Amino acid sequence: MGSIWGAGSGAVSTFFVISGYAITVKSLSLLRQRNYEDLYNGLCSSLFRRGFRLFLPVVLLAIPTFFVVCMVDMEDGFLMPFEVKSTWTGQMSHFINSTDHHINPFSYRSDMVDNRYAYVPTSWTIPMEYYGSIVCYILTMVVARVELYRIRNLIVGGMCLYALHQGSWWTSNFLFGMWMADHILEQKTRNNDGHKGSKGSNKFFTLMYALLFVFGIYLAGMPPEILAFEFPSQPKIGYMWLYKLIPPDYLFRIPEPARWWWYWSGNLTFLGISKIPQLQSIFNTKFCQWLGKISFALYLVHAMIISILSRPLQGFVKTMTEHKGIVCLFEFTVMTPIVVVLAGVVERYIDQPSVRFAKWLEQQAFRPQSGNPPIELSQYLLAEQDTGRTGYTND
Numbered sequence: 001m002g003s004i005w006g007a008g009s010g011a012v013s014t015f016f017v018i019s020g021y022a023i024t025v026k027s028l029s030l031l032r033q034r035n036y037e038d039l040y041n042g043l044c045s046s047l048f049r050r051g052f053r054l055f056l057p058v059v060l061l062a063i064p065t066f067f068v069v070c071m072v073d074m075e076d077g078f079l080m081p082f083e084v085k086s087t088w089t090g091q092m093s094h095f096i097n098s099t100d101h102h103i104n105p106f107s108y109r110s111d112m113v114d115n116r117y118a119y120v121p122t123s124w125t126i127p128m129e130y131y132g133s134i135v136c137y138i139l140t141m142v143v144a145r146v147e148l149y150r151i152r153n154l155i156v157g158g159m160c161l162y163a164l165h166q167g168s169w170w171t172s173n174f175l176f177g178m179w180m181a182d183h184i185l186e187q188k189t190r191n192n193d194g195h196k197g198s199k200g201s202n203k204f205f206t207l208m209y210a211l212l213f214v215f216g217i218y219l220a221g222m223p224p225e226i227l228a229f230e231f232p233s234q235p236k237i238g239y240m241w242l243y244k245l246i247p248p249d250y251l252f253r254i255p256e257p258a259r260w261w262w263y264w265s266g267n268l269t270f271l272g273i274s275k276i277p278q279l280q281s282i283f284n285t286k287f288c289q290w291l292g293k294i295s296f297a298l299y300l301v302h303a304m305i306i307s308i309l310s311r312p313l314q315g316f317v318k319t320m321t322e323h324k325g326i327v328c329l330f331e332f333t334v335m336t337p338i339v340v341v342l343a344g345v346v347e348r349y350i351d352q353p354s355v356r357f358a359k360w361l362e363q364q365a366f367r368p369q370s371g372n373p374p375i376e377l378s379q380y381l382l383a384e385q386d387t388g389r390t391g392y393t394n395d
Contacts, residue, residue, distance in 0.1 A: 007217075007220035007265075009220075009258070010216075010219060010220025010221070010265035010266060011266075012262070013169070013170075013262050013263050013267070014265070014270060015125075015266075016128070016132060016173035016177070017176055017266045017267060017269075017270040018177060018270060019129060019133070019174060020132065020173065020175060020176065020177025020178045021177035021178070021180055021181045022177075023046065023133055023137070024136050024137075024177070024178040024181045025184075027043060027046075027137075027140045028182050029185060031143070031144055032189070034147075036145075039140075039144060043137055044366075045362060045366075047134070048361075048362050049358040050130065050133050052354065052357065053354065053355060054129055055103045056357065056358070057346070057351045057354045058102070058117065059099060059103065060350045061119075061120055061300055061301070061346060062095070062099065062119035062120050065119040065120065065304065066092075066095045066119055069084065069091060069119070070088055070091050078308070079118050083118040094118075095119065098118055098119070102126075102127070105130065108131070109127055110255075111255065112124045115127050115128070120304070121303045122300055122302065122303045128171075131170070131171065132170050132171045132173070132175075133174065135163075135175065136178050139155075139156065139159060139175070139178065140178070142155070143155055143156065149182065149186050153179070153182065153183070156175060156178055156182065157179055159175055160172050160178075160179055164252055164254075164263070165251065167254050167255065169254055169260075169263045173263060173266055176266075180271065209271065209272045209275040210272060210276060213268065213272020213273065213279065214272075216266070216268030216270075216272060219262065219264055219265035220262065220265040220269070222239050222242060222261050223258070224256070224258045225257065225258065242261055243257070246258075247260065294340070294343045294344055294347045297342075297343040297346035297350070298339065298343040301339060301342050301343055301346055305335055305339050306331075306339075309334070309335055309338070313334055313335070314331065317330045
């Protein structure tokens with residue numbers, strides 16, 4: 001049940017692995033074709049647009065949140081008491097300063113507290129997403145002229161492990177996604193060349209990857225050994241044996257012990273899906289592709305909706321029953337459609353225009369000194385929405 005109701009931390013790692021795969025697979029394909037000119041142009045484009053792609057939707061979403069904070073009593077909401085100011089000018093000053101701190105690309109922030117952005121609480125991962133993306137782009141340039149797959153495999157895999165050793169689990173997740181992208185491309189090349197395993201070995205590996213996938217889902221539901229305000233600490237049924245297997249700090253400097261297993265949850269979940277066609281067919285359905293399309297917006301808005309609606313919904317249900325399961329089910333039933341609808345609105349009117357704005361800005365910056373006339377911004381912002389986009393792209 002924990003893997004269904006409490007798997008957010010594992011989902012973050014899975015998201016990072018998918019992002020690492022998505023932003024490098026095209027570049028690695030060009031590398032294999034020795035198409036260095038297109039590889040260089042693609043990396044320049046991605047580096048230019050990445051910051052706008054990640055931070056602009058967050059800031060745009062924070063603006064209406066700022067007005068909600070000013071007009072609505074946020075007691076027990078998603079803001080800390082010290083983040084709620086008594087005047088509009090005080091709240092505006094806090095909004096500007098916290099936004100400036102959040103989008104700062106020149107600082108290395110490595111935890112949820114320092115990355116916290118009060119107006120979009122879930123965006124604490126966005127600086128990590130940006131940092132992991134930059135590392136992947138730079139490492140792609142480093143290995144661009146390394147033609148032997150086994151050498152690239154060693155370099156990327158080594159950097160992945162070293163990042164984990166230093167406690168930069170998010171960078172390691174990104175690099176694992178990059179490593180998997182090159183591995184999958186290599187596997188396709190070998191299959192096209194006729195190097196396929198026997199039916200028996202294929203069945204064995206399919207079973208092995210299925211078990212790894214199930215284990216990854218199981219790890220996603222792992223709770224911290226000690227929860228906040230849990231006095232005394234209660235045993236975590238089904239997970240106690242895993243706490244004993246967390247490596248010492250001198251090997252892997254991850255500040256949150258449970259994060260070690262959440263990290264592996266993301267890697268193993270992605271690995272299992274990438275190796276089992278039956279699982280891939282599920283995620284390639286129209287419904288899952290649509291969820292992927294709104295996933296970024298869904299991630300940004302869900303915590304705010306829960307924080308705003310959870311307290312009044314619980315108060316309403318508890319007038320009839322105190323059963324925790326019924327209360328939780330009622331909250332889930334009411335809030336899920338609200339979150340999904342709002343995510344669709346944010347994806348269409350904030351996320352997609354942000355992508356098009358970044359592309360327009362790139363066109364202006366990369367335009368030759370004498371050549372094509374300037375491209376009007378309205379041509380991008382009012383462009384037809386890309387229905388094939390899944391949320392995990394090379395933007």
